[in-house]
Amino acid sequence: MKAKLIDKTALAGVVGGLAAKMPVYAPVRDGRRVYFRFLAAEDEACLDYGNSDNAPKNLFFPHTETLMRFTRTARGHELVEDEAANQDQEMVLFGVRPCDVRSFTLLDYVFDQEKYTDPYYVERRKRTVIVALACLQPPASTCFCTSVGGHPAQADGADIMITEVGEQYLVEFLSEKGEKLAEFFGQLPEADAKTLARKEELVENAVAAIKTEIPGAMIKDWLDKNFEHPFWDQIHQSCLGCGTCTYLCPTCHCFDIRDELEGDQGIRLRTWDTCMYALYTQETSGHNPRPSQKQRWRQRLMHKFKYFVDNFREISCVGCGRCVINCPVNIDIRKLVSDIGRLMEAEEESNG
Amino acid sequence: MSAEVAEKQKTTATDWEPKIVALVCNWCTYAGADLAGISRLQYPPNVRLIRLPCSGRINPFYIVKALQHGADGVLVSGCHPGECHYISGNLSARRKFAFLENFLNYIGIEKDRTIFTWISASEGDKFARVIEEVTARVKALGPAEKLVKKLS
Amino acid sequence: MPNNIEQKIRDEARRLLTEKVVDVVVGYEEGTLPLLAAPCFITAPEEVDRLIFDASCKQNLAGYVHALIIEHRKSQARVKPEDKTEKTVAVIARGCTSRSIVIHLQERQYERENVVIIGVPCQGYIDKNKLSDKASGKEILAGKLDGDQVVIETAAGESRFPLEEVLAGSCLTCAWPNPVISDFMAGEEVAPRTTEDEFALVERFAAQDENQRWAYFEAEMNKCMRCYACRNVCPSCYCPTCFADQSQPEWVGAGINPSDNQVFQIMRMFHMAGRCVDCGSCVEVCAEGVDLRTFLKKLDYDDLKLYDHRAGVDLEKPSPLASFREDDPEEFILEP
Ligand code: SF4
Ligand code: SF4
Ligand code: SF4
Ligand code: SF4
Ligand code: SF4
Numbered sequence: 001m002k003a004k005l006i007d008k009t010a011l012a013g014v015v016g017g018l019a020a021k022m023p024v025y026a027p028v029r030d031g032r033r034v035y036f037r038f039l040a041a042e043d044e045a046c047l048d049y050g051n052s053d054n055a056p057k058n059l060f061f062p063h064t065e066t067l068m069r070f071t072r073t074a075r076g077h078e079l080v081e082d083e084a085a086n087q088d089q090e091m092v093l094f095g096v097r098p099c100d101v102r103s104f105t106l107l108d109y110v111f112d113q114e115k116y117t118d119p120y121y122v123e124r125r126k127r128t129v130i131v132a133l134a135c136l137q138p139p140a141s142t143c144f145c146t147s148v149g150g151h152p153a154q155a156d157g158a159d160i161m162i163t164e165v166g167e168q169y170l171v172e173f174l175s176e177k178g179e180k181l182a183e184f185f186g187q188l189p190e191a192d193a194k195t196l197a198r199k200e201e202l203v204e205n206a207v208a209a210i211k212t213e214i215p216g217a218m219i220k221d222w223l224d225k226n227f228e229h230p231f232w233d234q235i236h237q238s239c240l241g242c243g244t245c246t247y248l249c250p251t252c253h254c255f256d257i258r259d260e261l262e263g264d265q266g267i268r269l270r271t272w273d274t275c276m277y278a279l280y281t282q283e284t285s286g287h288n289p290r291p292s293q294k295q296r297w298r299q300r301l302m303h304k305f306k307y308f309v310d311n312f313r314e315i316s317c318v319g320c321g322r323c324v325i326n327c328p329v330n331i332d333i334r335k336l337v338s339d340i341g342r343l344m345e346a347e348e349e350s351n352g
Numbered sequence: 353m354s355a356e357v358a359e360k361q362k363t364t365a366t367d368w369e370p371k372i373v374a375l376v377c378n379w380c381t382y383a384g385a386d387l388a389g390i391s392r393l394q395y396p397p398n399v400r401l402i403r404l405p406c407s408g409r410i411n412p413f414y415i416v417k418a419l420q421h422g423a424d425g426v427l428v429s430g431c432h433p434g435e436c437h438y439i440s441g442n443l444s445a446r447r448k449f450a451f452l453e454n455f456l457n458y459i460g461i462e463k464d465r466t467i468f469t470w471i472s473a474s475e476g477d478k479f480a481r482v483i484e485e486v487t488a489r490v491k492a493l494g495p496a497e498k499l500v501k502k503l504s
Numbered sequence: 505m506p507n508n509i510e511q512k513i514r515d516e517a518r519r520l521l522t523e524k525v526v527d528v529v530v531g532y533e534e535g536t537l538p539l540l541a542a543p544c545f546i547t548a549p550e551e552v553d554r555l556i557f558d559a560s561c562k563q564n565l566a567g568y569v570h571a572l573i574i575e576h577r578k579s580q581a582r583v584k585p586e587d588k589t590e591k592t593v594a595v596i597a598r599g600c601t602s603r604s605i606v607i608h609l610q611e612r613q614y615e616r617e618n619v620v621i622i623g624v625p626c627q628g629y630i631d632k633n634k635l636s637d638k639a640s641g642k643e644i645l646a647g648k649l650d651g652d653q654v655v656i657e658t659a660a661g662e663s664r665f666p667l668e669e670v671l672a673g674s675c676l677t678c679a680w681p682n683p684v685i686s687d688f689m690a691g692e693e694v695a696p697r698t699t700e701d702e703f704a705l706v707e708r709f710a711a712q713d714e715n716q717r718w719a720y721f722e723a724e725m726n727k728c729m730r731c732y733a734c735r736n737v738c739p740s741c742y743c744p745t746c747f748a749d750q751s752q753p754e755w756v757g758a759g760i761n762p763s764d765n766q767v768f769q770i771m772r773m774f775h776m777a778g779r780c781v782d783c784g785s786c787v788e789v790c791a792e793g794v795d796l797r798t799f800l801k802k803l804d805y806d807d808l809k810l811y812d813h814r815a816g817v818d819l820e821k822p823s824p825l826a827s828f829r830e831d832d833p834e835e836f837i838l839e840p
Contacts, residue, residue: 031793032633032636032637032641032793033792033793050643053791054729063729063730063759063760064504064759064760064761066503066504139643140643141643141645142537237543237545237568238542238543238544238545238568240733240736240737240789241736242731242732242733242736242737242789243729243730243731243732243733244731244733244789244791247729247731248791256758258754258757258758258759260503260757260759262421262422262501262502262503263422265503266503267503267504269504269757269758269759271758271759271760277732278749279749292575324536324537325537326791328563328733328737328788328789328791329542329543329563329789330535330536330537330540330541330542331542332535332536332537334536335536412771412774413747413755413771416767416770416771417755417767420763420767433830433834434830440828443828443829443830443832444825444828446828446832446834446837447810447811447824447825447828447832448777448825449836450806450810450832450833450834450836451774451777451803451806451810451824451825452774453836454802454806454836455770455773455774455777455799455802455803455806456770457714458706458709458710458717458799458802459717459718459721459770459799460714460715460716460717460718460719460720460721460722461718462714467838468836468837468838469837469838469839470837478839481839482838482839485838485839486838498718498722499763499766499767500763501757501761501763501764501767502761502763503761504759504761
């Protein structure tokens with residue numbers, strides 16, 4: 001691994017240089033918000049942001065995606081070759097926070113399995129170089145990556161890791177894919193031992209600065225045994241059943257598929273869907289196995305903290321805090337997980 | 353002709369002809385159209401009639417959907433107030449249409465994209481006149497662009 | 505320390521629950537983020553002290569009243585008629601909330617006896633976007649209300665400003681801050697805002713040219729991620745199956761397509777004609793900051809100008825689309 005140093009002021013130029021050569025998906029300030037999107041000519045990547053309002057998963061798994069095109073003809077429906085779909089250009093995903101980098105590892109479990117490979121996701125994922133940006137200040141007081149297996153300078157999954165150290169950035173090229181972009185950074189001096197030590201120190205501070213602690217890994221035991229429990233009657237009442245929490249979640253990955261037709265031209269679309277919608281499990285007969293928001297909320301919590309662990313041995317929450325910040329009725333997943341933790345303690349006490 | 357070619361012709365040809373959807377009630381306007389036909393009155397062929405039981409049965413959504421899926425204009429017509437076959441269907445409808453027309457215009461849809469009128473069963477001549485007028489107005493606006501759905 | 509209104513709310517809630525007048529009290533409690541109260545559901549007298557009421561209490565709670573009563577009715581579908589029970593819900597209601605309840609009653613969703621209205625005089629609530637501007641986009645680490653002032657703390661330090669400066673647009677022109685119907689009032693009525701400039705927003709917008717208006721509408725709708733929080737929070741959006749969720753016919757495409765976004769919002773807003781109480785809840789819940797109010801307010805405007813009606817203000821006055829007059833305005837009719 002090579003660790004290099006670049007001046008703070010020079011980084012914007014590097015992003016500009018990349019954007020001139022290939023599509024760069026990076027955080028852009030748009031009014032009050034910061035969104036990951038493809039940099040347009042007039043855009044500037046926003047480098048001093050906390051965390052983005054949307055999740056960068058959108059690059060690999062967008063809300064709405066055309067899977068195929070067809071034409072209605074006298075002979076029936078015929079597939080149309082979609083040229084735009086067969087691009088093989090490299091892309092850069094720039095400035096991703098470590099929690100969101102981790103979300104890709106989790107999404108890979110779902111979309112890139114031996115039994116089932118999602119060509120759309122995998123294709124884009126393969127040709128994208130991920131440049132991560134460590135959080136030396138936790139972006140928000142709602143961050144809790146350290147409670148769910150992450151950490152504010154975690155580099156796993158990134159091809160290049162950038163860490164702010166004083167007036168410079170430490171740039172680490174972590175993979176072959178990352179190395180290939182080294183030329184865009186120019187001739188950089190190697191980081192000296194002092195800077196590397198300083199980095200370690202800063203990272204330690206960052207970890208300490210995360211105040212939220214929830215028993216993320218612990219509650220699985222309880223979830224295993226308590227599919228039915230009065231707890232579930234309490235948590236969902238104010239839930240609007242909107243898609244805010246799951247649409248902004250970097251690890252949520254549920255989708256729906258539909259066909260649309262305009263004249264004789266048709267497309268097969270994939271759109272996000274969410275277990276928070278009543279419609280999500282509605283059957284054609286009208287029967288809904290998750291008839292109320294109670295079952296839907298249980299599903300969301302179970303999926304993140306139990307089912308995903310059962311399937312892939314990891315919690316599917318990276319602690320970014322987006323659902324906490326944006327839930328319009330302040331249903332706070334940190335609180336729910338902690339409540340379960342307290343329930344477990346109470347149960348343990350009464351048992352032993 | 354592929355849809356693409358059709359699209360091109362629509363926007364480039366100088367003799368572009370608008371596509372107009374007319375939502376009409378069964379008892380008055382449709383009969384009026386019939387009369388216009390029987391009387392062999394001439395009017396532009398741009399209008400596709402959709403017959404509904406009553407103007408009160410016209411879900412405002414039909415109007416918006418027509419604009420979304422390629423109509424350059426929408427004409428809505430029912431019985432004159434006081435002459436509704438179902439007594440007051442058109443009076444309820446009038447309020448819906450007023451809200452919708454004002455709202456669409458407010459958000460920036462051209463006023464003449466949606467036109468509302470009353471035509472009775474005996475007004476074959478008015479039917480022809482209205483179609484003439486509506487066609488001319490929509491033609492003057494050019495092809496609809498706002499609200500039109502393009503597949504992603 | 506509970507404020508005056510809170511004390512009265514809690515006492516009344518306690519009484520209603522102890523005397524078993526109601527099954528549940530819907531109100532607001534302190535949330536986990538600064539200056540953001542959460543809706544809460546109190547069923548036991550000993551829990552009433554959770555209830556709060558101040559400018560951090562945002563959503564219109566009438567939607568919950570509707571959902572609780574209707575869900576209960578559904579759960580009774582297979583119960584013998586003589587064994588059927590009714591659900592009674594108490595709700596903390598400011599002006600807009602009470603107006604939404606009036607709409608429910610007018611639309612025969614439940615009976616007046618099903619709901620106990622604990623009225624609160626309202627000074628308005630904090631708009632999250634305006635608040636975030638006050639913090640210059642920095643995270644608000646702590647916040648509190650201090651009389652008519654708001655105090656927030658960010659990494660840059662503490663700042664203080666008048667509540668008025670961060671009140672929601674709806675609240676700044678609110679003509680009905682006090683409940684229009686109630687069973688109990690938890691405080692002195694407050695003065696309504698002057699209504700003169702209530703529609704200034706609409707008039708300003710309408711004064712722009714057509715393409716400017718369209719450009720704004722288009723840009724706002726492009727922000728929408730189709731999460732449906734706006735619809736789901738709206739007390740007037742209680743349809744068992746919304747058009748947006750229907751698949752036969754599919755009224756509107758489910759994807760993020762500019763046209764589908766526009767059509768979704770046009771039709772949802774159209775369904776608010778004469779039924780929007782301008783509570784601003786839809787605006788407040790939107791994570792993408794879509795300006796819905798500029799458009800909804802137009803329907804409110806026409807409701808007043810064309811039909812001399814205000815949504816949910818008068819139980820006796822039918823809503824515009826449920827009534828008509830022979831001489832309704834029809835200037836928009838060609839060759840009338
Ligand atoms: S089931 Fe729910 S929580 Fe799980 S990925 Fe899907 S939307 Fe997210
Ligand atoms: S964002 Fe909040 S209200 Fe919306 S579905 Fe999620 S938990 Fe429920
Ligand atoms: S709440 Fe906002 S983002 Fe969600 S559907 Fe409504 S307008 Fe769109
Ligand atoms: S948008 Fe219309 S159909 Fe949908 S819930 Fe609201 S009122 Fe009902
Ligand atoms: S449309 Fe919005 S402002 Fe109007 S009643 Fe519904 S939630 Fe309130």
